[in-house]
Amino acid sequence: MDNIIEVKNVSFEYDIESEKKPILKDFSVSFQRGSFTVILGRNGSGKSTLAKLLNGLNKPSSGKVFVDGMDTSLPEYEIEIKRRVGMVFQNPDNQLIATIVEEDVAFGPENLGFEPGEIRRRVDNALKAVDMYDYRRHAPHKLSGGQKQRVAIAGIIAMEPRCLVLDEPTAMLDPKGRQEVMQVIRRLNKEKNITIILITHYMDEAVNADRVIVMDGGKIVLDGPPKEVFSKPNIIKQSGLDLPQPTELIFQLKEAGFEFQDGIISVDECVNALKRALTQEV
Amino acid sequence: MPIIKVENLSYTYGEGTPYRIQALSDINLEILKGEIVGVIGHTGSGKSTLIQHLNGLLKPTSGKIYLEGKDIWAEPKRIRELRFKVGLVFQYPEYQLFEETVYKDIAFGPRNMGLDEPEIDKRVREAAHMVGLPEQLLAKSPFDLSGGEKRRAAIAGVMAMRPEVLVLDEPTAGLDPSGSKLILERICEYRQKYNSTVIVVSHNMEDIAKISDRVLVMNKGKIFMFDKSERIFARVEELLNIGLNVPQVTQVFIKLNKLGLVPSSNVYTIEQAKSLLIKQLSRRGTFNA
Amino acid sequence: MLKDITLGQYYPTNSVLHRLDPRLKLIVLFAIIVFIFISSNVFSLAFLILFIALFIIISKVPFKIYIRNIKSIVLIIALTTTLNAFYVDTGTVVLKFWNITITSGGIERAVFMTIRIILLILSSAMLTYTTTPTELTYAIESLLGPLKHLGLGNAVHTLAMMMTIALRFIPTLVEETEKIMNAQKSRGADLESGPLLKRIKSLLPILIPLLISSFRRAYDLAEAMECRCYSGGKGRQRMKQFKLGVRDYISIFIVILLIASILVINYLYSAGIIYLNVW
Incomplete structure (x- = not known):
């Protein structure tokens, strides 16, 4: 299988006042090229630490992380790895550098030293990919949260990365902004075949993923397709997470003694299951 | 008598400049003592502008606001006292923490009220307990707390003033599910203990449905609906039309209702859905236990 | 406002x-x-x-x-x-x-x-x-260009980058100041009255959160810049050539x-x- 990122037996700890606080211990995971993975976990579960390991922003204290076979701890790959694995953070305000949208998006390609014409092409393409081309001459601070976050994504896309790691990109947005950003992320995965690793604690964002990983206490507690992961409600709840409402409803009915199939995660699946239960011959 | 009464309230940002924006127009509403009111509406609908009027941070361009029957702007010099009665918790309140210790930070409000030391001490401990912050955290620097703890410390800072009306703007934004759940529980507990009124602004329909007695829907600076929760979520089409959502469980029931399988779509919490379905499924005899 | x-x-x-x-x-x-x-x-x-x-x-x-x-x-x-x-x-x-x-x-x-x-x-x-401020910064950087021959190339680039970031963050910080002021006023902070010394002291509840959030922003921004392959002025190109x-x-x-x-x-x-x- 073709993996874009491989994390092998990685340990990582933060130094807080000369005290070592272990976050990850002997942690291994890999991500398939072109896939859409959602990582869920409560605050402090180690998911953000993992994200920063994936592009070399964090360096493992032991073990190795490989991006397309390149070791993230080697300085000679530093720039190339960051170009291939782009990263988007929670607060869009703190990621935008320039006072004009298109000048901000140009920042990455400019750093990579492309020719002006090539930079222009990348900037225009990236802005079109996130539906912000019409706003290219605007000032970022006058945009809505969802628009700002899409500009931040364009700034990464302009480097033409192979993988996009997003650390709670929708946490600070309103429902409309969340929807816009999620749409863009899904499209980038489908149309540009960019590998997506999305960290979130919104369960509904996980429903359409290829793979869901649930982390708790620096470990992977669940890993599989959404249907499989959401059929383990107890483990999800123990990890401090919620079930999507349709899953929760079916789960509670099952607890009350009724029989339903596993893996119901969307509204429509829930309606169909209830329809069957309410109309079946006695 | 309603605890808060808003009469013909209008507000314009940047009056007299080319950039004037009418943020609120002709708002009339009454909020009763002891109820929890959920406020929904998308960004720019006027929710935040409205709640900043309730504690006098903004002064109406026209119209009046009454707290317990008294015009809050009758004596502009005493507006500070109003802020102790109507406590406002901003979005991401953890960014307002500034003292050396959590204790001192929670004490900031009560101290501004001019209370004596024993009373301040009592209130700080009570508020910390209320939001579930353990005693030993009080001596710590607020900046050493976790994200969820910081949020609760900041909320405690407003609760310690023991406002009769507690207003919270997006109290659970950015928190993980267990952190959100904890905060909502504590807010409900605060209301119960002090019989106070609570107003919660949120984008999360599931949360709003769970805790509110009544729901206020804002759209384009106007009141779009203001009614009991069940009646609000029964008007799905209208909510969807102004770009708002309804809880997923309500969506399930709307579809079931259209199929003629349930008598009404008037369901907005998991608990309601569960008991209704159990009744119906049991009657059909598909009980397997 | x-x-x-x-x-x-x-x-x-x-x-x-x-x-x-x-x-x-x-x-x-x-x-x-x-x-x-x-x-x-x-x-x-x-x-x-x-x-x-x-x-x-x-x-x-x-x-x-x-x-x-x-x-x-x-x-x-x-x-x-x-x-x-x-x-x-x-x-x-x-x-x-x-x-x-x-x-x-x-x-x-x-x-x-x-x-x-x-x-x-x-x-x-x-x-x-x-x-645009970025163009202005570019103009200043370019007009100071001769200084690069005096071995000040890095300093000129750093100065220009600092100007860009400052210009970008001024509106953000102004908005943030307003928000913190409102939050502290909601806790009864009295910012308007009293003798000078007291008024200076009463600014602390605003200045400290502002300072802390600026540090947080600076840290976030530095990480974001690193993720966008920024490594100083060397090898950098410009989209807009004049x-x-x-x-x-x-x-x-x-x-x-x-x-x-x-x-x-x-x-x-x-x-x-x-x-x-x-x-």
């Missing part, structure tokens, strides 16, 4: 002025400022007014936007005007009450100063309306013409060939 402060905001209209080389615009602005102060007579000043008015029209930025700029400094204008009117005592006495005398020389000077200040504001506003084009040469020609005209007018005036006496 605090965030309405215009801090030289860019106004996109895509006029000829917008498309001029920012370096050229910066140099021309300096030239204009110099000429505003050496235009010592009615004719050269009138000539300058005409010229700047022409620029304003070409810039396609609505005139009321310029006016807003002048409004914000109306107090300073009023102050300089009155002071000049009172303190200059050349020429004939025009008005006398109590022990204050206003002379024709005073009025002349006051009018001159007022016009100069307004022209100064208008022309610098014109630059900031037609040039080469002097036809319109730049035309404007250089026009500016030289302006300079020459003012020098000629000044000469004619001082030689007494042209004159104007309103008194």
